[in-house]
Amino acid sequence: xxxxxxxxxxxxxxxxxxxxxxxxxxxxxxxxxxxxxxxxxxxxxxxxxxxxxxxxxxxxxxxxxxxxxxxxxxxxxxxxxxxxxxxx
Numbered sequence: 744x745x746x747x748x749x750x751x752x753x754x755x756x757x758x759x760x761x762x763x764x765x766x767x768x769x770x771x772x773x774x775x776x777x778x779x780x781x782x783x784x785x786x787x788x789x790x791x792x793x794x795x796x797x798x799x800x801x802x803x804x805x806x807x808x809x810x811x812x813x814x815x816x817x818x819x820x821x822x823x824x825x826x827x828x829x830x831x
Contacts, residue, residue, distance in 0.1 A: 764791075 768791075775784040799805075
């Protein structure tokens, strides 16, 4: 397999994953609409946003320092959601 064909294969894979992500986001939105007080849903999106941000930082060759700070902020936010779910 050549680098070009492998590159195209990976582009197609990413495109399919992005389509699945879009489908999943629409499903998640419908589920949240049925339970709008559940902080688990925003927590789910926080996790997804963190993963996407990491991928974006990587493909755009943004510095590790930026990515690490955003991850630390995400972890703080995730902790806040966990505390809210527990009633703390």
